[in-house]
Amino acid sequence: MAEKVDAPTDAGSGTNNITGTSPKAIIKNVDMSEELQQESVNIASAALEKYNIEKDIAAQIKKEFDRKHGPTWHVVVGKNFGSYVTHETKHFIYFYVGTLAILIWKS
Numbered sequence: 001m002a003e004k005v006d007a008p009t010d011a012g013s014g015t016n017n018i019t020g021t022s023p024k025a026i027i028k029n030v031d032m033s034e035e036l037q038q039e040s041v042n043i044a045s046a047a048l049e050k051y052n053i054e055k056d057i058a059a060q061i062k063k064e065f066d067r068k069h070g071p072t073w074h075v076v077v078g079k080n081f082g083s084y085v086t087h088e089t090k091h092f093i094y095f096y097v098g099t100l101a102i103l104i105w106k107s
Helices: 034-050 054-069
Strands: 004-008 016-018 025-032 073-078 084-088 091-097 100-106
Touching (some): 025 034, 034 091, 054 100
Antiparallel strands (some): 016 025
């Protein structure tokens, strides 16, 4: 069984930028491989291009992660939310694309 760790979405956490996407993603908190980080941003960017409603964006991202990496992934998309989640080690990312925050984790 994968190790579980707690991860608050604290805007004060370190920030990393992932380039090569438009608009640029700003990573706020992450426990994930570089490759999976880039894939997260790419999947989220594609969902943002396809949908305008936050619930639909989140559903598309979750479906892609469940399909590519097996269940059970969780996704929150929005402009104003707090969270505190327990996730599998190396399966958590919290980032912004423009003004929209995206939280993805596996449990």
